Amino acid sequence: MRIACPVLFGFRGNDKTERGRASVGWKKEKNGRWEGEQWHYPRMTGLGAGWAAICLRDFSKSQHKNPWPTTHYWQTIASIVSTPPADMSATQFLVLKALIDNYEKRFIGFYGSAALAVLRVALVDFPSRAPDDIAAALSLKVLADKLNRDTGLQL
Numbered sequence: 001m002r003i004a005c006p007v008l009f010g011f012r013g014n015d016k017t018e019r020g021r022a023s024v025g026w027k028k029e030k031n032g033r034w035e036g037e038q039w040h041y042p043r044m045t046g047l048g049a050g051w052a053a054i055c056l057r058d059f060s061k062s063q064h065k066n067p068w069p070t071t072h073y074w075q076t077i078a079s080i081v082s083t084p085p086a087d088m089s090a091t092q093f094l095v096l097k098a099l100i101d102n103y104e105k106r107f108i109g110f111y112g113s114a115a116l117a118v119l120r121v122a123l124v125d126f127p128s129r130a131p132d133d134i135a136a137a138l139s140l141k142v143l144a145d146k147l148n149r150d151t152g153l154q155l
Contacts, residue, residue, distance in 0.1 A: 001047065001051065003025075004025060004043075004047055005025050005044060005047035005048065005051070005095065006023060006024055006025050007024050007025060007044070007048075007080065007089075007091055007092050007095045008047070008048070008051050008076050008095065009076070009079070010075075010076075010079030010080075011023050011024060011025075012024065012083050012087040012088075012089070012092070013087070013089060014087070014089055015089040015090050015091055020089065021034055024089050024091040024092070025040075025044065025091065026040055026091075027039075027040070040091070041090075041091075041094055044091050044094050044095050044098070045094050045095070045097070045098040046098070047095070047098075048094070048095035048096070048097070048098030048099045049098040049099070049101075049102070049103075051072075051073070051076065051099065052073060052098070052099045052100075052103040052106075053103075054068055055068060055069075055070055055072045055073035055076070056070060056073055056103055056106040056107060056110065058106070058109075070110045070111075073099070073107065074111070074118070076099065077096065077099060077100075077118055077122055078118075080092050080095065080096050080122075080126075081096070081118075081121050081122050081125070081126045083126075085129050085130065085131055088129075088130055088131065088134060088137075089134070090134050090135070090136040093127070093130070093134060093136035093137050093139060093140060094136050094139070096122055096126070096140065097136075097139045097140055097143055100119065100122060100123065100140075100143060101143055104119060104147060104151075104153070105151075107119070116153075116155070119147075119153075119155055120155040122140065123140050123141070123143055123144035123147075123155055124141075124144055124155050126140065127140040127141050
């Protein structure tokens with residue numbers, strides 16, 4: 001996962017530079033060109049959602065210990081939302097949206113009111129600091145509105 005989606009482990013980079021793309025998990029094709037957005041963005045979204053599914057498994061009714069505890073999920077969100085505006089990338093916003101969308105109830109179930117504070121930072125504060133040229137930041141604002149509309153969750 002660290003190689004496929006480095007954003008999950010706190011790696012940062014500008015999607016518009018060679019080094020930045022390599023840092024956040026863009027793949028190079030055989031011809032030496034970067035994969036297109038139509039391949040990169042859905043791949044990052046899937047990896048982010050998969051990470052959330054792995055990290056937020058509930059072992060409370062099992063006799064087995066969780067091999068990948070929820071603290072990894074918390075660390076991932078914390079590493080993304082602590083990114084300075086100059087280092088933000090569309091990839092980070094897409095991965096963060098995938099981490100939260102459809103997993104907010106599980107996250108709140110594990111962390112309670114602390115999760116609400118994290119969701120506010122992730123869905124309100126973090127996108128408000130984004131540079132104007134990162135359109136993917138709007139997806140987090142839309143997700144916050146959707147959660148408010150569908151579940152009454154006000155951040």
